[in-house]
Amino acid sequence: MSMSLSACRLAAAVSVLGAIAFAAPSSAQQIQVALGDTVSVDTLAFVVGLERAKARGFDYKLTSFSKEDLAIQATINGQADVAAATPYAVMQKTKAPLRGVFQLTRLVFFPVVDKATYKTWKDLNGQPFTFHARGSGTEAIGNILAKRNGIQFGQRNYIAGSENRVVAMVNGQIKATIVDLANKNLLFQRGGDRFAVLPGVDNPASDEILFVRQDWAEKNGAKLDLLVEEFTKLWMEMNKNPAIIEQERARLNLLKDLPKEVLADVTKFHQQGVEAGVFSKAGGDLNAIKADFEFYTEAGQMTGPAESLKVEDFWNLAPLNKARAKLGS
Numbered sequence: 001m002s003m004s005l006s007a008c009r010l011a012a013a014v015s016v017l018g019a020i021a022f023a024a025p026s027s028a029q030q031i032q033v034a035l036g037d038t039v040s041v042d043t044l045a046f047v048v049g050l051e052r053a054k055a056r057g058f059d060y061k062l063t064s065f066s067k068e069d070l071a072i073q074a075t076i077n078g079q080a081d082v083a084a085a086t087p088y089a090v091m092q093k094t095k096a097p098l099r100g101v102f103q104l105t106r107l108v109f110f111p112v113v114d115k116a117t118y119k120t121w122k123d124l125n126g127q128p129f130t131f132h133a134r135g136s137g138t139e140a141i142g143n144i145l146a147k148r149n150g151i152q153f154g155q156r157n158y159i160a161g162s163e164n165r166v167v168a169m170v171n172g173q174i175k176a177t178i179v180d181l182a183n184k185n186l187l188f189q190r191g192g193d194r195f196a197v198l199p200g201v202d203n204p205a206s207d208e209i210l211f212v213r214q215d216w217a218e219k220n221g222a223k224l225d226l227l228v229e230e231f232t233k234l235w236m237e238m239n240k241n242p243a244i245i246e247q248e249r250a251r252l253n254l255l256k257d258l259p260k261e262v263l264a265d266v267t268k269f270h271q272q273g274v275e276a277g278v279f280s281k282a283g284g285d286l287n288a289i290k291a292d293f294e295f296y297t298e299a300g301q302m303t304g305p306a307e308s309l310k311v312e313d314f315w316n317l318a319p320l321n322k323a324r325a326k327l328g329s
Helices: 005-017 041-054 068-076 088-094 137-148 162-170 181-194 214-219 221-240 244-252 266-276 286-298 318-327
Strands: 031-035 060-064 082-085 098-106 109-114 129-131 156-158 176-180 195-197 206-213
Touching (some): 041 060, 041 221, 041 244, 041 266, 098 221, 109 137, 109 162, 109 181, 137 176, 137 206, 181 195, 181 266, 206 221, 244 266
Parallel strands (some): 129 176
Antiparallel strands (some): 082 206
C-alpha cells in the first residue's frame, strides 16, 4: 500500500475511531464487539461487515484494542460478545467457552530484514526480532521459521501494526520483523535496497477469526446467523470485486479522518489481499481449520498432535454452513 510514513502513523492512531469504553452506558440489547487490532485500512473490511449487519438489526458497539490478548480476555470475561483475533492458544489452555465462526484473514506475511545487519536466517540466531503482539500470528510464523532454520531468537519485541513496524524499520529502530503484503511493498518503496525478504511459510493459516462466546451464541442464534451471513456475502463480493470495500467505506463514511493519500489506496490494498489469498471467500472450512491446527501446534502456541484436536472444541461451523447454503457459495 503506497502511503507516506506520516500517513502510516496516522493510520495506526485511528484506533480511537472505534474505541469505546465498556463502562459507557449502552442499550441492553447492544452487542459488544472487541477487535484485537487498530481500526485502519487493514481492518476496514471487518468494520464494513459489521455496518452491513447493523443495517439489518445487529446493534453493536465496537472497542478496538492494540493487543489481541486484551480483546480475547475481554470476551472471556463477558465484556464482549463477539470478537476478532486469534484465540486458539487461549481456547485450548483455558477451555474458554469461545468458538470461531468465520475466518477473516489469513497469515500472508513476510519476514524482512535490514541487509546491512542480517542476510540469512542463520544470522538471526540469538538476535532480537520484532512481532505484532505476544501470541499473535506473526509470532507463530516466527516460531515456525526459527524452528525450521535451527535458530533461536534473542530478545522478542512487540510493535502492533505492520505499518508501525515499517516505520521502525525505515528509521533503523529495528532490524528484523514480519509484515503483511501491503507493508512489505511499502517497505521496499521507502527503503529500496536496504531490505531483503527471507524465506517464509507456505499455505497460510488464519490470522484473525471472528469468534463468539458460547453463552451469547446460544441465546442469540438469529443474530449470529445474520452476522455470519453478512460477512460471508461481503467476502464473496470482495473476491469478485475488491473495490467493493472502498465503495462501502465511502457510502458509510468510514475512516473519514484518514489522509486522502491513504484512502486512495484502499482498493489497491484489498486487491493485493485478494490476489495473495488474505481474504479467503470460503470464510473457513474443515480444511482451513485443520491447517490452523497444524500451523499453531508447529508454532508451539497449541499442544498437539494436530490430528488429535477436535474442530467442535474450537469452532461452530453451523452459522457459516447456513450462510453458504443460502448464498449458494
